[in-house]
Amino acid sequence: MVSDEKVMEIAKALQGLSPEEQQDKFNELVQGLSPEEQKEVIEKLTGGNGGGGECPFCGMVEGKIPVKKVYEDNKVMAILDINPATKGHVLVFPKKHVALMTQLDETIAGHLFDVANKLSGILFEELGAQGTNVVVSNGAIAGQKAPHALINIIPRFEGDKVAISWQGEKAEEGDLEEVREKISNRAKNISMSEPKEEKFVEEEPRIP
Ligand SMILES: [Zn+2]
Structure with a gap:
């Protein structure tokens, strides 16, 4: 890796x-x-667009490629997939180019997921979806096809042809513990990078 x-x-x-x-x-x-x-x-x-080729999603953000837009703000854009898995398949992506979701700035990542989650709710209400899959694929091996990180929101209907599944296999206790330790040691730092607190402190002295 x-x-x-x-x-x-x-x-x-x-x-x-x-x-x-x-x-x-x-x-x-x-x-x-x-x-x-x-x-x-x-x-x-x-x-990851490192070969100098044009990223189609950046082209969409710049208005060079026509899209069926369903949502846009200054950080993210959401469009209909022109090859949808089911009717109403939406793609949500950051306007700033990143190849993998893991490279995304955390405030944008949070906002991106919030938008995706709300759009997922809208698919239930407006399209009568019986379920949704909100999917991020990181890397070609995981099924990522676009050079630009994005979230798929796939509305699900009885009898549709979408398959998102894997076969779980019973893990050894030792393996679980080894992996748990590795991940949790690094994950301790996750809550330390909370950006909101700093901003608040910065503005405090201005209050008379
Ligand atoms: Zn791009």
């Missing part, structure tokens, strides 16, 4: 280079990585 930071570092190093120079620089930077990891970096880079 290659960290997003590493991928970003490589993407930055390749910026402004010719294709040949990019190839040489790329080979140099991924030398220490396994073939699987190299493949992962390539997928993230090409999927």
